[in-house]
Amino acid sequence: MVEPPGTAPGSDPLITSAFMSIVRANPNRGNIGAGQLARKGAQSIHSVHSGRRCDVQRVTFVYNPCHESIAQENDMTKRIGIDDTQLAEALLSAIEDHILPLTRKGVAAGNKIFGAAVLRKSDGSVVLAETNNETENPIWHGETHLIKRYHEKRAGGSDELPPPGELIFLTTHEPCTMCLSAITWAGFDNFFDFFTHEDSRDSFAIPHDLKILKEVFTLDPGGYQRRNDYWNARSVADVISSADEDRQAELIARAEAIRAEYDRLSAAYQDSKAGSSIPLR
Numbered sequence: 001m002v003e004p005p006g007t008a009p010g011s012d013p014l015i016t017s018a019f020m021s022i023v024r025a026n027p028n029r030g031n032i033g034a035g036q037l038a039r040k041g042a043q044s045i046h047s048v049h050s051g052r053r054c055d056v057q058r059v060t061f062v063y064n065p066c067h068e069s070i071a072q073e074n075d076m077t078k079r080i081g082i083d084d085t086q087l088a089e090a091l092l093s094a095i096e097d098h099i100l101p102l103t104r105k106g107v108a109a110g111n112k113i114f115g116a117a118v119l120r121k122s123d124g125s126v127v128l129a130e131t132n133n134e135t136e137n138p139i140w141h142g143e144t145h146l147i148k149r150y151h152e153k154r155a156g157g158s159d160e161l162p163p164p165g166e167l168i169f170l171t172t173h174e175p176c177t178m179c180l181s182a183i184t185w186a187g188f189d190n191f192f193d194f195f196t197h198e199d200s201r202d203s204f205a206i207p208h209d210l211k212i213l214k215e216v217f218t219l220d221p222g223g224y225q226r227r228n229d230y231w232n233a234r235s236v237a238d239v240i241s242s243a244d245e246d247r248q249a250e251l252i253a254r255a256e257a258i259r260a261e262y263d264r265l266s267a268a269y270q271d272s273k274a275g276s277s278i279p280l281r
Helices: 013-025 034-048 069-073 075-079 084-108 142-155 177-185 197-202 208-217 236-241 245-275
Strands: 115-120 126-131 167-173 190-195 232-235
Touching: 084 115, 084 126, 084 167, 084 190, 084 236, 084 245, 115 142, 126 142, 142 167, 142 177, 167 197, 177 208, 190 236, 190 245, 197 208, 232 236, 236 245
Parallel strands: 167 190, 190 232
Antiparallel strands: 115 126, 115 167
């Protein structure tokens, strides 16, 4: 939520008004994430408070409670055996405990900050996690590297890996067009993303996802269908916004800590990428 000093999340009608203005200004955007809405929220709150200053440093993780609520009624969500509070906990834990440790090592080796994991739909437990490995192969993005490792393990006879239809696909950043296709061809019927394409461009200085979307497919941000015949996508922000109210403050705090860690990792990657052989740095 937007949280000005001394105000409990969601309790200020002016903040609610500012938030809803952001939602109305983005009617076609199916995935608005933490960074984008926090920035937009800061701008809008200054305008609606009519001179009452809101400390931008306290404008934190902002969620749209309705932009993807229809996703809660689709088949993909119905097949997930845990509620949104449990799902939010599982997704954040997967990033904190499984993806981030791999990404720290990956960034130290010169790779980008993107990672992914697959979790069981039945209970949210992590099956496998991976991180970007473009220093080995430029198409080993977090998602494609995960899919590669997943099928290598299945081909090796591992009986611990359920089929794609029984899994939740989690990606730290909204997938690029290659990874959207990979998720599709690999047979996953869903994905959940933490950061948006705009976050990748604006917060992490990696504009290629949006540039390829525009240059190759002539699509503006959010121009692809996040609900289609192959899969349904949902943001982690939306899941948190649908969690039990008494848990949201804790979940939001964890999400903010995750974002801060990615800010640090991004700075490390940006500092080292000049000497990288990755084609699109």
